[in-house]
Amino acid sequence: MTKLHSQFRAALLDPEAPTPTGLRDGQGRPAAKRFDVYRNNVTVALIEALRTAFPVLHKLLGTQNFDQLARLFVRAHPPETPLMMHYGGAMPAFLEGFAPLSHIAYLPDVSRLELALRRSYHAADAPAFDPARLGVVTTDVLMASTLTLAPAVELVRSPWPLVEIWRYNTAKGADKPRSVPQSALITRTEFDPVPHALDAAQVAWITQIRAGATLAAAQDAASAHDPDFDLTPLLSLLIQTNAIADLTTPKE
Amino acid sequence: MLDATSPAHRLPAAPGVGYKAQHFTDLRADPGPVKWLEIHAENYMGDGGRPHAQLRALRPDFAMSVHGVGLSIGGQDPLDAGHLARLKTLVDWLEPASFSEHLAWSTHGAEFLDDLLPLPYTEATFACVADHIDQVQDVLGRQMLLENPSSYLAFEQSTMSETEFLSALVRRTGCGLLLDVNNVFISATNLGYTPRGYLDAYPLTSVGEIHVGGHAEDADDHGAPLLIDSHGSATADPVWALLDHALAGIGPAPVLVEWDNDVPDWPTLRAEAERAALTLSAHVSG
Known part of the structure; x- marks a missing residue:
C-alpha cells in the first residue's frame, strides 16, 4: 500500500x-x-x-x-x-x-487580503459588547484600559491602494484605485467580512491594540505617525461593525 | 456503547438533499418532501460565522447527516487525530442523526489530495480499514456508515470483491453502510458487471442511508463507456430504477439527492427530492 x-x-x-x-x-x-x-x-x-x-x-x-x-x-x-x-x-x-x-507587484497583497477575508468569514462569533461601556468610564480610566477585538477582525498591511483595488474588482461602479498606500482592516458586522482602508496612524493604533497595549499607548503610537491623529472615525467604525469584543479597565 | 438503535441516531426514511448555503432561504420557505439534510463535515469546521449560524437555524426543522470527505479511512496512514477531534467537536454540538464516510483514501503523508482515491481489497487493507472504523466509532461514540466508492479501475492485487470487503467490515466493526446506488451503477458500468448482481451480493440489511446523484459519460483506453461520478447533473433514469430495486430489498430508507457541482436552483433540486419521494412511496411498509 x-x-x-x-x-x-x-x-x-x-x-x-x-x-x-x-x-x-x-x-x-x-x-x-x-x-x-x-x-x-x-x-x-x-x-x-x-x-x-x-x-x-x-x-x-x-x-x-x-x-x-x-x-x-x-x-x-x-x-x-x-x-x-x-x-x-x-x-x-x-x-x-x-x-x-x-510586473503586477500588488498581486501578493491581493492574495493576502483574500486569505484574510476567508479567515474572517469562518472566525468565531464575537460575544455581544455594549459600546455604552466605553462612555461610562472616565477618560483617564479609558486611556489606561485595553480592548479585545472580535476574532473576525484582520489587518493586512500594504503599500498599495489595496482596499480600492479590491472594491474596484468586486463592486459595480466603484472608482478606479488612486495611487495611495492603504492597509486593510477587515471587520464582520454579522456574517460578511468587509475591508476598510486605514492610514499609517490608524494601522499603528490597531497594531498596538491587538498587541494588548492600553489606549494611551496606542494613541502615542498613532500620534508618532500623525500629530493630529483623531481616533473618532476609527473607533466609530469598530463600534458600528461589532469589532470590539471586550473592554478591560485597569484593576483598582 | 455504539448506539445504533436510538431513534435520535437514525435518519427518517424520507428524501434528504445535500445542503448548499445558497438554498438556505428557499429551502426553509418551501422544503417540499425534504425531511433531512446532509452536510460535508469539512465545510463546517470553521469556528463560527454564517456556516454555523445556518446549521443552528436549520436544526429544529431538519434531521442532519454529517458526511465526512477528509478522514482517509481507506488509507494506510494512521488517521489524523487532529482531524478526528475536529469531527468530534462538530458531531458533539450538531448532534446529527447520522455520520458517514467513504471507503477511499485522500491523505498521503502531510498532503490532502482532495479526491476519493481507490484501494485494493486485500487482507492487509481490510485490517487497516477495520482498525480505522473502530477508531472513528470509539472516538465519536456512535456507529458510522461507510459508503461504497465509484470505481474507474480495478487492482491486480485485489483478492476480495468490494461486496465481500464491505460485508466483512460490517461483521468485524459493527458499522452500517451508506449505499450509493449511483456509485454502484458507475462502478458496474466501468468494471463490466451488473449493478443488480452487485446488490444481490451486498449486505442490504446493514444499509442506514442511500445516495443518488448524477454522473457524466466518457470513454476509456479502448473506447468503452467510462462513467464519471460528477454530482453535477440530475440523477439518470437507470439509477432511479436501481434505487427502486434496492428499496425492494431494503424497505423504506433515507434517500439523499447529491448535487455538488453546477449546483442548480432550489426548485430543480426539490424536484429531484420529489422523484425520490415518489420512488420511496412504492415501498412504504405495510
Whole structure:
C-alpha cells in the first residue's frame, strides 16, 4: 500500500509521471487512461478551490492565466489538511517568487487580503459588547484600559491602494484605485467580512491594540505617525461593525 | 456503547438533499418532501460565522447527516487525530442523526489530495480499514456508515470483491453502510458487471442511508463507456430504477439527492427530492 500511495501521489499532480502499476479495467487489461480520471479530478478540484478562495486574483488575471498559475501552485503546494476553506495560505509567497507576474507587484497583497477575508468569514462569533461601556468610564480610566477585538477582525498591511483595488474588482461602479498606500482592516458586522482602508496612524493604533497595549499607548503610537491623529472615525467604525469584543479597565 | 438503535441516531426514511448555503432561504420557505439534510463535515469546521449560524437555524426543522470527505479511512496512514477531534467537536454540538464516510483514501503523508482515491481489497487493507472504523466509532461514540466508492479501475492485487470487503467490515466493526446506488451503477458500468448482481451480493440489511446523484459519460483506453461520478447533473433514469430495486430489498430508507457541482436552483433540486419521494412511496411498509 505504501508503494501504491506513493505512486498515486507522484502521478496525480504530474501528467509526465508514470501511472501506478497494477491498474486494470474490468477485463484485466491495463487501464492507464482510467487513471487520468483521478488526475483530472484532483487538479480540477484544487483549481476550483483556488478560484473560490481568490475571486479577485482570478478576475485580475483572467481565467486562462489564473488556471495556469493555479496548476503550478497546486503541484508545488497541495493542501496540508482537509480544511479546504483555508487552502492557499502559500499563495502570497508563491506569487512573490513568480517571475511571469512580477510586473503586477500588488498581486501578493491581493492574495493576502483574500486569505484574510476567508479567515474572517469562518472566525468565531464575537460575544455581544455594549459600546455604552466605553462612555461610562472616565477618560483617564479609558486611556489606561485595553480592548479585545472580535476574532473576525484582520489587518493586512500594504503599500498599495489595496482596499480600492479590491472594491474596484468586486463592486459595480466603484472608482478606479488612486495611487495611495492603504492597509486593510477587515471587520464582520454579522456574517460578511468587509475591508476598510486605514492610514499609517490608524494601522499603528490597531497594531498596538491587538498587541494588548492600553489606549494611551496606542494613541502615542498613532500620534508618532500623525500629530493630529483623531481616533473618532476609527473607533466609530469598530463600534458600528461589532469589532470590539471586550473592554478591560485597569484593576483598582 | 455504539448506539445504533436510538431513534435520535437514525435518519427518517424520507428524501434528504445535500445542503448548499445558497438554498438556505428557499429551502426553509418551501422544503417540499425534504425531511433531512446532509452536510460535508469539512465545510463546517470553521469556528463560527454564517456556516454555523445556518446549521443552528436549520436544526429544529431538519434531521442532519454529517458526511465526512477528509478522514482517509481507506488509507494506510494512521488517521489524523487532529482531524478526528475536529469531527468530534462538530458531531458533539450538531448532534446529527447520522455520520458517514467513504471507503477511499485522500491523505498521503502531510498532503490532502482532495479526491476519493481507490484501494485494493486485500487482507492487509481490510485490517487497516477495520482498525480505522473502530477508531472513528470509539472516538465519536456512535456507529458510522461507510459508503461504497465509484470505481474507474480495478487492482491486480485485489483478492476480495468490494461486496465481500464491505460485508466483512460490517461483521468485524459493527458499522452500517451508506449505499450509493449511483456509485454502484458507475462502478458496474466501468468494471463490466451488473449493478443488480452487485446488490444481490451486498449486505442490504446493514444499509442506514442511500445516495443518488448524477454522473457524466466518457470513454476509456479502448473506447468503452467510462462513467464519471460528477454530482453535477440530475440523477439518470437507470439509477432511479436501481434505487427502486434496492428499496425492494431494503424497505423504506433515507434517500439523499447529491448535487455538488453546477449546483442548480432550489426548485430543480426539490424536484429531484420529489422523484425520490415518489420512488420511496412504492415501498412504504405495510
